[in-house]
Amino acid sequence: MSCSKGDQHGAAHVSCKEICQFLCDYVDHELPTAQRESFLQHMRDCGPCAEYLRQYESTIKACKKCMCPGHSKPPPPPEDMVRAIMKAMGK
Amino acid sequence: MAMGPRTMGGTVDLRNHTNTASSPASVPAPVEVAAPGDFGDAALVARLKAGDARAFEDVIRELGGRMLATAVRMLSNEDDAKEAVQDAFLSAFRNIQNFDEKSKFGTWLHRILINACLMKLRTRRRKPASSLDELAERVNGGNHAELPIASWREKNPDELDDETRARVREEIQHLSDEHRTIIMLRDIEELNTEETAQVLGISVSAVKTRLHRARLALRERLSKYFVESGQAGGAYGGVEDSRP
Numbered sequence: 001m002s003c004s005k006g007d008q009h010g011a012a013h014v015s016c017k018e019i020c021q022f023l024c025d026y027v028d029h030e031l032p033t034a035q036r037e038s039f040l041q042h043m044r045d046c047g048p049c050a051e052y053l054r055q056y057e058s059t060i061k062a063c064k065k066c067m068c069p070g071h072s073k074p075p076p077p078p079e080d081m082v083r084a085i086m087k088a089m090g091k
Numbered sequence: 092m093a094m095g096p097r098t099m100g101g102t103v104d105l106r107n108h109t110n111t112a113s114s115p116a117s118v119p120a121p122v123e124v125a126a127p128g129d130f131g132d133a134a135l136v137a138r139l140k141a142g143d144a145r146a147f148e149d150v151i152r153e154l155g156g157r158m159l160a161t162a163v164r165m166l167s168n169e170d171d172a173k174e175a176v177q178d179a180f181l182s183a184f185r186n187i188q189n190f191d192e193k194s195k196f197g198t199w200l201h202r203i204l205i206n207a208c209l210m211k212l213r214t215r216r217r218k219p220a221s222s223l224d225e226l227a228e229r230v231n232g233g234n235h236a237e238l239p240i241a242s243w244r245e246k247n248p249d250e251l252d253d254e255t256r257a258r259v260r261e262e263i264q265h266l267s268d269e270h271r272t273i274i275m276l277r278d279i280e281e282l283n284t285e286e287t288a289q290v291l292g293i294s295v296s297a298v299k300t301r302l303h304r305a306r307l308a309l310r311e312r313l314s315k316y317f318v319e320s321g322q323a324g325g326a327y328g329g330v331e332d333s334r335p
Contacts, residue, residue: 020303023303024299024302024303024306025299028277028284030284055310055314056306056307056310058313059306059309059310059313060278060306062251062259062313063259063263063274063278063279063309064278064279065251065256065259066251066256066259066260066263067164067260067263067275067278067279068279073156074156074157074159074160075156076152076155076156077151077152077155077156077158077159077176078159078173081151081155081159081173081176081177082148082151082152082155084173084177085147085151085155085176085177085180085181086144086147086148086151088177088181089144089147089180089181089184
């Protein structure tokens with residue numbers, strides 16, 4: 001099944017525009033079940049939307065992978081910062 | 092998890108104070124988020140509440156490094172980050188009597204840091220949204236069909252090489268403050284939507300909209316990079332041309 005710009009799928013009843021609005025809730029697992037089914041049906045039918053979703057998810061994964069601190073112990077705080085805080089505390 | 096947006100354990104919300112040097116950041120409610128460490132130790136907290144200078148220094152040395160890393164991610168500036176960490180510690184120590192120990196001390200402190208970073212962002216000149224951010228907003232207002240979609244063939248995010256990781260971090264830092272902050276809070280610090288709304292003082296709906304726009308802005312930046320670096324396949328010239 002194909003869909004044209006902004007139109008709706010007969011089966012899923014979700015347009016590409018609506019898909020954009022559902023994207024955030026879908027990846028955050030906050031999409032209600034009924035809308036989730038329509039969303040997934042649209043993804044099965046619409047290649048560009050499926051690619052769009054893949055990129056959206058890859059963006060989040062890449063962001064987490066590159067920015068999350070992980071479990072390694074971070075370097076100790078700079079000595080000047082420690083001293084500044086203690087001084088500000090009057091300690 | 093229960094949380095009050097304005098108070099925690101009797102502490103006051105100092106959100107409206109603008110001078111972060113003299114006015115500590117607001118003390119948020121406890122939530123089980125990625126904490127910089129488990130300092131729920133009652134003995135340590137008792138020492139802090141007793142004003143034990145050595146306990147203050149122990150906490151700074153134990154948690155300061157990770158807190159600084161978090162602040163740098165949020166503020167993209169080490170000097171600002173150090174100030175935010177200092178503000179957070181001062182706020183925590185000055186309000187330690189109000190810490191009710193229903194959450195881990197590290198979690199409580201981490202949330203104070205997030206607020207200190209937000210204070211810092213509010214008080215410095217806002218970075219204007221980039222043209223790519225604006226581009227992303229066009230997408231949000233319409234649908235994917237309005238923009239060409241580069242077909243990524245990038246490596247699995249789990250297998251990104253050092254250069255790509257550095258570039259991803261750079262692209263994140265180049266987002267507008269508003270976009271970078273919402274991504275940090277939701278995707279990195281892993282606050283949920285409601286918590287994010289409370290921390291930022293905006294509606295849940297606004298959080299979702301802003302987060303979506305921020306992710307799209309980042310997607311556009313990464314897509315551009317992947318295309319330029321040859322890690323992407325041919326772009327969809329438009330949905331009409333690429334549909335099955």
